[in-house]
Each structure stands twice: as C-alpha cells, then as structure tokens.
Amino acid sequence: MKAPIEFYFDFSSPYGYLASTRIEAMAEKHGRKVNWHPLLLGPAFKTMGMPIMVTIPLKGAYSLRDFPRSARFHGVPYNQPAPFPVSTLAAARLFYWLKEKDERRAVSLARALYKAYFVDGINIGEADNVVKVAQAAGLDASEVRAAIADQRVKDLTKAEVDASLAKGVFGSPYIIIDGEPFWGMDRLDQVERWLKGPF
C-alpha cells in the first residue's frame, strides 16, 4: 500500500471545499487513502504576515467572483456564504475528536460541514450550528458539545494545526504526496499526474 495523500484544508475555504469533492476519487484511482487534516488558516496567515484574502484590495473582489465560477467549472454546488470567512475552530475540534474514534465517519462529517456552509448557508463558525450538523449526521448532541469544550480535544487540535505549520502548510487546500507539496484546487491536475509518478 502506498502512503496516504495528506490533505490539509480549512472548513471556511471555498477551494478546500471544491478539492474535498474530488480528492477521494482521485486517491482511490491510484490506490491511495486520504488523510484529512482540517487546519486554521488564521495562524498560517499570521506567520506569513498576510491579511485575509477577501479583504485585500482588488484580489478580494476577484476572489468573490472566482469562487462560484470555479465551482461551476468543476460542477460543484456552491452558494457564497455570509458571514465569510468564519472561525472553524469548533468544526476542527469536532473532526479530530471523531477521527480518533472513527476516521471514515469523521470524513463524512467533514463533507457534511462543508455542505452546510457552502451549499446550505449554515454558519459553521457558530458552535451551536456545528452541533446541529453533527446531530443530523447521527452524533449525540451532548457528547459533541462536551467534545468541543474538552481541553484534551483543544490540545489535540492545536497540536495538529502546529504540526501543519511546521510542515510548511500555508493555504487550503494543501496536498502532500510522498513529500511533494501542492497548494490550491488548481493544482489538482498536477496532483493527478504526480500520482502516476513524479514529473
């Protein structure tokens, strides 16, 4: 078995969402698993000294046009959420808690969280909404609430985010295959070719 594809993303990232709809099928085709790593872009942007993209003059306005167009290009449903972006700390904590117990279920939850935010317009920046999405996915609401507030889960999430920064991950999606990094939904074509062999 080849090493898994390391897939880093922020739950508030449109391009991370788009990539999440493709990455599993691409990996499967080439006999790989995907290791999902939600991260928080805030700390990465701080390291880079960068502002949040949609607030940047010129680029911000372009981005809001490119998000839905890229979604249409790839045939993925997309509704620009507001507020945007949001803090995805609660979503990330819930994911890492569930990943310890049942990794495939955590991936299903990640998809549900992305759909909630980018299709159904649910503000997953609010912990209460994260709980609702989890509940709809069959998880126990009080257990989920406890997990999000659990210091051990907070520490676990922080350790994952710190580890991603230490690996040089600075954007979403960010994909690593056998040590080779690819940043952006628009590198999936290179990812696909790399899976056939380094070029």
Added chain:
Amino acid sequence: MKAPIEFYFDFSSPYGYLASTRIEAMAEKHGRKVNWHPLLLGPAFKTMGMPIMVTIPLKGAYSLRDFPRSARFHGVPYNQPAPFPVSTLAAARLFYWLKEKDERRAVSLARALYKAYFVDGINIGEADNVVKVAQAAGLDASEVRAAIADQRVKDLTKAEVDASLAKGVFGSPYIIIDGEPFWGMDRLDQVERWLKGPF
C-alpha cells in the same frame, strides 16, 4: 470578429511566461486576437499592501518549487533566473514603443524577452541586456536605447500600467475576455472553456 483577449503580464512573472506560451494558440482556435499588456507588478502589490511572493514565509519557498514543476507539467523550458524578481520597466517601455510601430513584432520581442530571462538566464532587469535582446531580434540598438529613455515612452508606459490598475488587474498573468477576468496560469482551463461561451 470577436473582441481580443486582453492579456496582462509582468516580464518577471514565471506564470506570466508560462501563459505567454499558450495564449496565442488558444485565442486563434476561437477566432480571437490577443492584446498583450506588459505591466509592473510593483504598483499593484503596493495597492494591495502585499510583499513580493518569494519573500513571503512558507509561500516563498513553495513558489520556487512550483515554478519549475509547473513548467515541466506544461512542457515549457524553464530555468529559475537570479536575480529574481527584477524590475521590468525598461522591457515594458521597449514593448510599448514597438507596439505603436508594429504590434506583431512587439509580441515577438515579448517572447524573446521572456525566453532571455526564463530560459537563457539573462537579467532583463538591466536596460543594457534589454537592448541586447532587442538587437538580437533585429532592432537597432541606438534607436532602442533612445526609446527606453524617451519621456513620451515613459509616460505611455505609465499610462498603460495605471490603466491596468484601474481595471483591477492585480497579478500576472491576468486575462480578460469580454469583461470576465481570470487570474493565473492555472485559470487557462477556465479561459479555454469561457472562449466556447460563458459558464
């Protein structure tokens, strides 16, 4: 005849160079001309409050890996130049001077300047080297030197750069088709589809 494709690029931009090797064939296939607009990324980055990419922590190191890999992916020769990036003011002035006289020849010169910098490692940030490239392309050296120093050509170039900023152009390559903007070499797939019709 459909409106030309507006193609904005900086002579010091690796992705602009990659796009320059594709854009004419793509346009021709869809019955369009290409209007080449060299610009200076410096003023755009200043408007955005952004540093130069390769100096950004994390992203800078990634970029230096992505430039040659993207070139290999697209089958385009590429040697990372040093120094990088460089000021492309002299190159832009020469282009706009020549464009007034002979647009196709200006486009050939643009290709020669890109090749000089990204294949042959000639520092086109130095006016003397720009003159040499122009000379090799059959232009008269003293005429070229005079053009680069001509206040009218300086003003013309500044007006072009200001006009690109006023249109919201903030990167390289930046392509506009019938008012629709596309930023990045990695949007050429969307450019190609858009040329068949808006989506």
